[in-house]
Amino acid sequence: MGGFHVNKKNEGEFPTRRRGAELEAAIMQAAWDELMEVGFPNFTIEGVAARAQTSKPVIYRRWPNREELVLAAIHKILPAPPDEVPNTGELRSDVIIILNQLNDILRKIGPETIHGLMSVLTGIPLSELINFRRTNAMSTILNRAVERGEIRHEKVTARITRLPVDLVRHEVLITYEPVSQDTIAEIVDEIFLPLIK
Amino acid sequence: MGGFHVNKKNEGEFPTRRRGAELEAAIMQAAWDELMEVGFPNFTIEGVAARAQTSKPVIYRRWPNREELVLAAIHKILPAPPDEVPNTGELRSDVIIILNQLNDILRKIGPETIHGLMSVLTGIPLSELINFRRTNAMSTILNRAVERGEIRHEKVTARITRLPVDLVRHEVLITYEPVSQDTIAEIVDEIFLPLIK
DNA sequence: TGCTATAAGATACTCAAAGTTTCTTATTTA
DNA sequence: TAAATAAGAAACTTTGAGTATCTTATAGCA
Known part of the structure; x- marks a missing residue:
């Protein structure tokens, strides 16, 4: 019929x-x-x-x-962020670029959508749902900083490598705080750099 | 009818x-x-x-x-965690207790439910959705540690106060990693204490 | 150029669940 | 014991997921 x-x-x-x-x-x-x-x-x-x-x-x-x-x-x-890892010659500015890229992506998609997807597609971590080949960017940045002699390699643990990205994600998705340049600077200068320098 | x-x-x-x-x-x-x-x-x-x-x-x-x-x-x-703030006389163990309480609550509710609620109840931060009067526990713990002379008060910023709780939340909700005692110890010993001591 | 395979598009299904309405009747309270 | 209150039963509307069936436009090929 x-x-x-x-x-x-x-x-x-x-x-x-x-x-x-x-x-x-x-x-x-x-x-x-x-x-x-x-x-x-x-x-x-x-x-x-x-x-x-x-x-x-x-x-x-x-x-x-x-x-x-x-x-x-x-x-x-969604326009994926550029493939190249930032390389300004200074750790601090490289990290800030990465964090801004991350913040942009999360903001564009919107927390509501991300939570919705994570609720339904159970057990899939965010990094797998939305992975713009950014996973290793922080590692690369830190390796370069070690090679430049800016930081010592013993300080670079897996957890510390993930830390800045984790905190920006938390801010956007869990607390819903707007992530301003001040917020990013705070994360970098008050938390990340003191741990690694 | x-x-x-x-x-x-x-x-x-x-x-x-x-x-x-x-x-x-x-x-x-x-x-x-x-x-x-x-x-x-x-x-x-x-x-x-x-x-x-x-x-x-x-x-x-x-x-x-x-x-x-x-x-x-x-x-x-859900059984709310005890009203009293942990007071073991040592900062490290107090923080570990708080983080375990938080992990227990989040695990019992389940990430799927939390994401679902956050997707639909737009714009309400997690701390307002599920607030077991734990918001100020970390502050109290840190104040006591300052009074004991264990840490110096200039080190206690708002962001550092929130840091351990933020990282446990991120771990449970965003990466879906199981938060073992090792994970909690890592957060405390590798990130939190070095920043505040 | 025309034939054939493919896939788009229209429409109408089924099913489940949100949320509502209406009514009856058990239970409380005055 | 009567009146007020609220529980419970059932059917209703609406919305949207997901599916099935059919017609027909189009691409690619002979």
Whole structure:
């Protein structure tokens, strides 16, 4: 028992029905827009379909559910930070650059969406959900600082390497404090550098 | 157009229909059990009503929605940590006690539920959602350590006071690492104490 | 150029659960 | 013992997830 069909035959010169990559890109953009406008808890597949001027089955043929669609849109739309690890010649400014990149990404996605994803995609740490190849950036920065003789390598433990990133994440996601330049400076100058210098 | 009613008249000696505080307690327990068994994403009001052997309107008369019901159950059922702030006479062991209490609470509620609540109750920091009057415990501990002469008061900034609690929260909620005694010791001995001593 | 495979799009399902309404009746209280 | 209160039963509306079925536009190929 099929539906009531009103498709018009298109005798025109170029296609009006999108397919493949073009259609996919339109859906990703629509999903992102929907997420930004209504927020994660109100994000619906139907809303995305309407916005992209397509229909639900088209979306379900590509992504199995709400969460995967959101995750895909995030990875597709969000500009990844540059691949190169900052290298200013000074540890402090390198770390501040990394922390600003992280803060930007988290702020753009929004805590509400991140919490929503983490609630549903159980047991997957944030670094796996949203990993812009930033995992090793801090290590690289610290190795360079050791090579320059700026810090001593015995000070560089795994926990201290993660510390600044962890604190920015905590600030954005758990306390909802806006992470200003002052906040970042505080984390770096009051916590991180004293431990490693 | 009301429903089909099969209530039996109870001519017995004592009430079979619960009300007030007794009913409320049964609902809270049912909500907690439901949360523990099916997890936050699958938690339903209908499930709670069935489990508590009552009906949806009874629940909706008291709590406006799913999230508030969960939040109420958490606060009702979860044993709050003791009111007294630990006072062993040594900073290190006091901090370890606090961090273990925090870890216990977060583990009992579960990251999935916490993320779910934070996604829906937008903009409310974790410390307001789940505040077992622990907010000032660290301050008290540090003040006592200053009084004992164990540390100097200039070292005690707001950020350093929050640091150990922040790191445990981050570990449980963001990285999903199990917080062992070793992890807590690492946070205290490798990060916190070196900054404050 | 026309044929065929593919996939888009429309529509209508089913199912579950949120939240509401209406009614009856048990229980408390005055 | 009567009146007020609130529990409980059931059916309702609405929304959205996810699926199934069909038609038809389009791409790629013969």
